[in-house]
Amino acid sequence: MNTFNAPKGIPEYFPPESAGFLAVRDTLADAARRAGYGYIELPLFEDTALFARGVGESTDVVTKEMYTFADRGGRSVTLRPEGTAGVMRSVIEHGLDRSQLPVKLYYGGAFFRYERPQAGRYRQLQQVGVEAIGVDDPALDAEVIAIADEGYRRLGLSGHRIELTSLGDATCRPAYRAKLQEFLRGLPLDDETRRRVELNPLRVLDDKRPEVRELVADAPLMVDHLSTAAQEHYEQVKEHLADLGVAFTENPRMVRGLDYYTKTTFEFVHDGLGAQSGIGGGGRYDGLMAELGGQELSGIGFGLGVDRTLLACQVEGLAVGDQARCDVYCVPLGEAAKRRLVATAGALRAAGVRVDLSYGGKGLKGAMKAADRSGARFALVLGERDLEAGTAQLKELASGEQRAVGLDELVDRVVEAVR
Numbered sequence: 001m002n003t004f005n006a007p008k009g010i011p012e013y014f015p016p017e018s019a020g021f022l023a024v025r026d027t028l029a030d031a032a033r034r035a036g037y038g039y040i041e042l043p044l045f046e047d048t049a050l051f052a053r054g055v056g057e058s059t060d061v062v063t064k065e066m067y068t069f070a071d072r073g074g075r076s077v078t079l080r081p082e083g084t085a086g087v088m089r090s091v092i093e094h095g096l097d098r099s100q101l102p103v104k105l106y107y108g109g110a111f112f113r114y115e116r117p118q119a120g121r122y123r124q125l126q127q128v129g130v131e132a133i134g135v136d137d138p139a140l141d142a143e144v145i146a147i148a149d150e151g152y153r154r155l156g157l158s159g160h161r162i163e164l165t166s167l168g169d170a171t172c173r174p175a176y177r178a179k180l181q182e183f184l185r186g187l188p189l190d191d192e193t194r195r196r197v198e199l200n201p202l203r204v205l206d207d208k209r210p211e212v213r214e215l216v217a218d219a220p221l222m223v224d225h226l227s228t229a230a231q232e233h234y235e236q237v238k239e240h241l242a243d244l245g246v247a248f249t250e251n252p253r254m255v256r257g258l259d260y261y262t263k264t265t266f267e268f269v270h271d272g273l274g275a276q277s278g279i280g281g282g283g284r285y286d287g288l289m290a291e292l293g294g295q296e297l298s299g300i301g302f303g304l305g306v307d308r309t310l311l312a313c314q315v316e317g318l319a320v321g322d323q324a325r326c327d328v329y330c331v332p333l334g335e336a337a338k339r340r341l342v343a344t345a346g347a348l349r350a351a352g353v354r355v356d357l358s359y360g361g362k363g364l365k366g367a368m369k370a371a372d373r374s375g376a377r378f379a380l381v382l383g384e385r386d387l388e389a390g391t392a393q394l395k396e397l398a399s400g401e402q403r404a405v406g407l408d409e410l411v412d413r414v415v416e417a418v419r
């Protein structure tokens, strides 16, 4: 009979490596929680128009990568390609912005982009993200960047760097865009790139082809044409980052794949990952809320790629996550011993100890092999003779040290040993 394969381009995580995935996700989320962000759980799919309007009609994400389909009621829905638009929709819909500002939210989970799969680029990707809405304060921008940095550092990562720039605001960006277009229209570019000049000229600055890079080397840059307010904002973000001890480099040619960014924009890059080096990114999006029908409120946030961060940890040789499935592995030898240890395992779990048991009547040798594989620190062995003597054998697997423990105090002694 035919078997099935997972859809193309989707990473799956199973034990023991899945422990690393969980550790990355939880460590990054924990960094957000520690800065006062509250959890928001969002739909995996939304009205297609939300992403078209929110993410931008000219982006690759919207034009080429969305999983869009009609549901059985004939509505066009799309699997979420990113989190920010959905958070905005929810904040507006539920009036979360009518209480104290900023609204600080974090989220995590799967996002979907129909990209060409390769190492570190998947069609189902996992992010942890934050959004801080309603206060346009450079200190908040610095906080958002510092939280991500702190999360990566807690995992032990050291090979990442932060790239920072400002994409300007509504007063300076349109004039800059026109200036850039004027410059680009004077260059001998191919038809496809010319089309991009009209649609999304900033993208041309990010072209990877050496001949195009050479042509645009003298192109005007946004950072040299910032309004006074945007310039001041940018300077203050940099000051706050310096105060926080967060190192960054400026990349005035940074181009993000989503259209909503304004002012502070940043990426976390890990050079050990090859082409897919962006382990996280984000920025301000001051016009997005109004664009989606809400109040004129500012916002800033990030999305950190859990899959790529895990890859970065592996590249740096970091052992993240506890791969052990349990602390104690019970080895009953015989039916009477099994009845006793099944009950003991239950009591130990209730006391907070992670416990597994050798099922299926395995012999001592096979059961001890299973104990080793489980990653447990201790094996708790109970044979017929032990049972008669009223004791069990508690064996530390790494040292091989073994001692007898009275059955009447078994739970307490094992809890002590594990702690």
Ligand code: HAM
Binding pocket: 081, 082, 083, 084, 113, 115, 120, 121, 122, 123, 124, 125, 126, 127, 129, 130, 131, 257, 258, 278, 279, 280, 281, 282, 283, 284, 300, 301, 302, 303, 304, 305, 306, 307, 308
């Ligand atoms: P993004 O840069 O599109 O931003 O994605 C954030 C991160 O998700 C990337 O840096 C990368 O690590 C990971 N990622 C994206 N696409 C893939 C993929 N195909 N495979 C594996 N990992 C991927 C956003 O999504 C914005 N919503 C972030 C944000 C929040 N900006 C403001 N607030």
